[in-house]
Each structure stands twice: as structure tokens, then as C-alpha cells.
Amino acid sequence: MPHGHTLSRPQLVYLVFGAPTYHQEAQFSIVSALANLRKTPGEALDIQVYSDNPEPYQNLPVSVHTLDAATREAWNQPYGYHFRSKHMVLRQVLADAPVAALIDTDTFFHQSPIELFRRIKPGTLLCNAIGANFGSNPKCRLYQSLAALLESRGLADRQMPQLNSGVIGLMQEDASLLDHSIALMDEYYPHANGAYTLEEFCLAVAAYRRMQLNQCTDLLHHYWSRKQLFRAKVQAWLAKHQHAPLSCQALQDVALVNAQLPKPPALHRLGYKALSLTLPSDQRQFLRELMYGCYEYPNEFDRACAPVWWAKALENANARHSRPLCHEQLHQWFERPGMRLSLGNKHSRVRDMLIKRSQR
Structure with a gap:
């Protein structure tokens, strides 16, 4: 100008x-x-x-x-x-x-x-x-x-x-x-x-x-608060529409990138709480937070937030312990039957991602 x-x-x-x-x-x-x-x-x-x-x-x-x-x-x-x-x-x-x-x-x-x-x-x-x-x-x-x-x-x-x-x-x-x-x-x-x-x-x-x-x-x-979750939604939209950002489908999908934090319904959250009781007390909160990323949200842009929920669960677990969890410790946590069962087909993906993060 x-x-x-x-x-x-x-x-x-x-x-x-x-x-x-x-x-x-x-x-x-x-x-x-x-x-x-x-x-x-x-x-x-x-x-x-x-x-x-x-x-x-x-x-x-x-x-x-x-x-x-x-x-x-x-x-x-x-x-x-x-x-x-x-x-x-x-x-x-x-x-x-x-x-x-x-x-x-x-x-x-x-x-x-x-x-x-x-x-x-x-x-x-x-x-x-x-x-x-x-x-x-x-x-x-x-x-x-x-x-x-x-x-x-x-x-x-x-x-x-x-x-x-x-x-x-x-x-x-x-x-x-x-x-x-x-x-x-x-x-x-x-x-x-x-x-x-x-x-x-x-x-x-x-x-x-x-x-x-x-x-x-x-x-x-x-979205200055919980920035990583909203960035994940935005990046998923861009991955899908970057080359034709003004197409009908792209403009329609804008409304799906909404201001709600993707959280599983209350009944599922109660179920996660019950599942977590099979684990030692220091691992229960960790599992419940991981499950926020495992839930199959109907909105594809909410599903894109999964890795952010998992990273946040690890960050919170580290904050609750006096020192960050080492990858051997994490490995042990992920090998527990209660953890394997709860995470189901997402188990390997979540474990590999977080163990990789813990080695940084």
C-alpha cells in the first residue's frame, strides 16, 4: 500500500x-x-x-x-x-x-x-x-x-x-x-x-x-490459552486445505475448527477413572489424560489434537514427580496390562511418541 x-x-x-x-x-x-x-x-x-x-x-x-x-x-x-x-x-x-x-x-x-x-x-x-x-x-x-x-x-x-x-x-x-x-x-x-x-x-x-x-x-x-490444542486443529485444517483454502469444502470446514476444547463425554471420563484404578496411584492421572487423546471424536479437527493431549499428559506427569520420567520408567508404565488394555490399538503409537519425547 x-x-x-x-x-x-x-x-x-x-x-x-x-x-x-x-x-x-x-x-x-x-x-x-x-x-x-x-x-x-x-x-x-x-x-x-x-x-x-x-x-x-x-x-x-x-x-x-x-x-x-x-x-x-x-x-x-x-x-x-x-x-x-x-x-x-x-x-x-x-x-x-x-x-x-x-x-x-x-x-x-x-x-x-x-x-x-x-x-x-x-x-x-x-x-x-x-x-x-x-x-x-x-x-x-x-x-x-x-x-x-x-x-x-x-x-x-x-x-x-x-x-x-x-x-x-x-x-x-x-x-x-x-x-x-x-x-x-x-x-x-x-x-x-x-x-x-x-x-x-x-x-x-x-x-x-x-x-x-x-x-x-x-x-x-x-487462543493464547491452550495454544497447542488450537494450533493442532489449525494445522489439520491447513494439511487438508492449504492448496485450495477458499474452496467450498475449505470454507465449510472452518466452522469445525471451533473454540471448544475437545473433551470426551462425561460418561466416558467416568469410565477412564474406573479403568485407571487398575494402575498404581501415581499412574492413574497419566492414563486418564492419555485417554482424552484416544477418544474417537466425531469432529476430525478435534481428533487432530490427540498428540497434544498425550504430550500434555507426560508434561503433567513430570510436574507431579520430583524429576522428569526417564524412558525406562515410561516403558515400565506402558507395559502394565491395565495401560495396554485401556489404550487398546493406540497403545504403540502413544508409547513410541512419549518415549521418544522423554529421550530428548
Whole structure:
């Protein structure tokens, strides 16, 4: 998008760089936006992708802006804080567009993205979610390092609502909010003790008492929690549809990649509990968690989460023991008749995968 070229439609913006996983997330998020756009016929938007790798987006109707390392580095200065670039890219888009929303890659839509833009009005900041008040957790790193500083300058107090910046939506006339937020990041970064969330915190401070806050958790799912399970669903969708992401079948399957955590029905979970009683007490929880991945979910994208459930079961078992389980120990666990019987035809697959992980 050449600077100075005015855009009239709402702009959905993605900033994607680094590991292939982030590009996979972004691809699916974009397709979910397009699939749900069909719920608002006659409405249109533009999708802008700022990325270090244009290749993953070649089958999608988006404008890709290749970002070189030098630009990204400049956007992250003066401290190399990489979330600062989120505000920089949105600032750039809003120089030419009446309204824009920057979306994190680990998201997918339930509703038309047009609904996002209906929530962005003059004087309103759209975020993903409005969180607890700043003072609700005095032990939090940012509270301990910044509360007194901010209060003494009248910038924030205990009542300030915090927010999640998985979505940042603004009208062009309110773009100066981003300048204020960037200035706060630059000023407070040295005092923030490396707090990961400084970017969304500074956005909350910049908006406090000046802007209305609006949220959109009902319009899209931001899977920052239980990320591996949702990534498994997304990767299964991509494995099936990457080469024709906008085919009828691909768009139809978008709805099957849903926000539910795949859990077996309650009756099955009770059965797993009973099965686990055949094992020594330190192995029961491990088996019950493995069974979450063994259940034959009717939804193919839920079935794709099996290896994540198994890896999580091992991670939790390691956390319960004073030291990680060695592969000999795991081998013994998997050779127990109760374990063999419970896992059935999945036994070898689960055992081999987890023993391999334990040898890393």
C-alpha cells in the first residue's frame, strides 16, 4: 500500500513474522474472516498483511507488504521490544484508512469481521477483551514497578481497566492514541522488568479516561490459552486445505475448527477413572489424560489434537514427580496390562511418541 494512497474500506491488518507456526495461524485466521464475511452479504473490507514472508499468502485475496529486518528493527527501537511494532504498523495503516483493526495471528472468527468494525466508533478503542482493574493484583510485576510512577503523574490508578490487545481497532481520527501508547512504552520499558505485556498495558494507560473501551470476545476466539490444542486443529485444517483454502469444502470446514476444547463425554471420563484404578496411584492421572487423546471424536479437527493431549499428559506427569520420567520408567508404565488394555490399538503409537519425547 503506497503511503498517501487513500483507502475507503475497513482494513483488517495482520503483522506476521518468524516461525512457520505464526504464518499458519495467520493463514487460518484470514480464511476464517473470509468464510464469516459471507454472513454480511454486500459488505467488503481489505486485508493487509505485513510479513517477512509473502509466500504463505499467495492463494489468499490479501495485500502483502514485505517487511525487511531493518524496518522491523526500527519499529522495535529504542529497546528492541518486538510488540512495539504492532502499534507502528497500525499507525501506518491509519494514515491512509478511515478505520482499521489489527488482529493477532492466534485468532479465528465466529462472526463476520464486519461486526468488528461496527464496534469501532469515534472516541472508542476496540480491544479483544477488557480485563480486571489494574489494582486487582498488587503482586503483578507491572503493578509493583509502575503503579506509583503512573499515579504520581495522574496517568493511571487502581481503577484503570486492563485490556487484551489481540485486537486493536481505531478510527483514523483517534490514531494519536497509538502515538501516546508508543511514547509510554519507550518511557516505561526500562522500568517494566521485562514484562511481556507492556504493549497492551501502555495502550490501556493511553486510553484511560480518554476513550471508551469496547471488546469482541463473542466475534472471534483468541487462543493464547491452550495454544497447542488450537494450533493442532489449525494445522489439520491447513494439511487438508492449504492448496485450495477458499474452496467450498475449505470454507465449510472452518466452522469445525471451533473454540471448544475437545473433551470426551462425561460418561466416558467416568469410565477412564474406573479403568485407571487398575494402575498404581501415581499412574492413574497419566492414563486418564492419555485417554482424552484416544477418544474417537466425531469432529476430525478435534481428533487432530490427540498428540497434544498425550504430550500434555507426560508434561503433567513430570510436574507431579520430583524429576522428569526417564524412558525406562515410561516403558515400565506402558507395559502394565491395565495401560495396554485401556489404550487398546493406540497403545504403540502413544508409547513410541512419549518415549521418544522423554529421550530428548
